[in-house]
Amino acid sequence: MIxxxxxxxxxxxxxxxxxxxxxxxxxxxxxxxxxxxxxSLDLNTILRDWPHENGNIKVRKIAGLDGREKLQLRVDxxxxxxxxxxxxxxxxxxxxxxLLEYHQKRATRTAAKGETYELTPEQCAELQQExxxxxxxxxxxxxxxDFEGVVRxxxxxxxxxxxxxxxxxxxEFSWSxxxxxxxxxxxxxxxxxxxxxxQGKFPEAIGEIEHGRDAITExxxxxxxxxxxxxxxxxxxxxEWLEEVKAKRPLSKLEIMQREMQTAxxxxxxxxxxxxxxxxxxxxxxxx
Numbered sequence: 045m046i047x048x049x050x051x052x053x054x055x056x057x058x059x060x061x062x063x064x065x066x067x068x069x070x071x072x073x074x075x076x077x078x079x080x081x082x083x084s085l086d087l088n089t090i091l092r093d094w095p096h097e098n099g100n101i102k103v104r105k106i107a108g109l110d111g112r113e114k115l116q117l118r119v120d121x122x123x124x125x126x127x128x129x130x131x132x133x134x135x136x137x138x139x140x141x142x143l144l145e146y147h148q149k150r151a152t153r154t155a156a157k158g159e160t161y162e163l164t165p166e167q168c169a170e171l172q173q174e175x176x177x178x179x180x181x182x183x184x185x186x187x188x189x190d191f192e193g194v195v196r197x198x199x200x201x202x203x204x205x206x207x208x209x210x211x212x213x214x215x216e217f218s219w220s221x222x223x224x225x226x227x228x229x230x231x232x233x234x235x236x237x238x239x240x241x242x243q244g245k246f247p248e249a250i251g252e253i254e255h256g257r258d259a260i261t262e263x264x265x266x267x268x269x270x271x272x273x274x275x276x277x278x279x280x281x282x283x284e285w286l287e288e289v290k291a292k293r294p295l296s297k298l299e300i301m302q303r304e305m306q307t308a309x310x311x312x313x314x315x316x317x318x319x320x321x322x323x324x325x326x327x328x329x330x331x332x
Contacts, residue, residue: 132177194235230278246293
């Protein structure tokens with residue numbers, strides 16, 4: 045038996061059976077909490093069921109406890125989990141979607157006063173760290189063919205590079221980000237062209253690849269290291285991909301007729317060749 049006091053201060057006796065029942069409830073609750081803590085901290089079950097593979101980027105989407113979709117990237121020592129939209133870690137620094145947006149707003153207000161907005165070394169480092177989050181996400185999105193998301197995040201990081209360059213007079217801070225522009229331009233180009241190829245728009249996709257290649261070339265030529273143009277793996281990749289896309293591109297009606305005309309001439313079918321020549325001229329006139 046245990047004793048307690050009622051509301052009037054009189055000591056009451058509690059039956060031993062109730063005391064035992066109370067202890068059992070407390071013990072079970074404590075054990076449940078310990079199990080929950082152990083399960084939430086130990087990731088071995090997750091990692092064992094989704095093993096890392098060298099040279100293979102593994103990505104998946106899951107439903108989060110908050111009901112929103114999450115993106116997971118398997119790395120050698122664990123798993124990176126990211127939000128699908130907004131800042132990848134889900135935070136809203138200074139009540140903004142990102143640190144970049146926060147500084148962009150401050151820079152706009154400062155410019156309106158006729159003043160110059162200057163980033164500190166610490167702020168540049170924070171912005172660079174934030175950019176790495178978006179890098180991990182667009183790399184993951186590319187693996188699951190979410191090309192619209194890749195375009196969004198790569199363009200965001202390109203805007204970051206430009207913003208830092210415009211708001212610091214320290215060349216080393218600017219180049220610490222700008223050195224990655226060729227790679228981000230390449231990924232941006234791959235995503236845009238992949239969208240167009242998925243829609244069967246081969247000429248537009250070819251134009252997009254050429255535009256991306258030229259943008260990288262122009263950037264490197266205007267940098268302090270123009271010799272990198274001939275060594276750029278990004279340019280080399282886009283040129284190789286360009287040739288592959290051109291080889292797979294379906295022939296247009298005009299190109300088919302031109303080839304037929306050449307074949308007719310080679311076979312001395314001049315009447316057929318003349319018909320095709322007239323049809324080609326008519327088709328070209330309609331296009332103009």
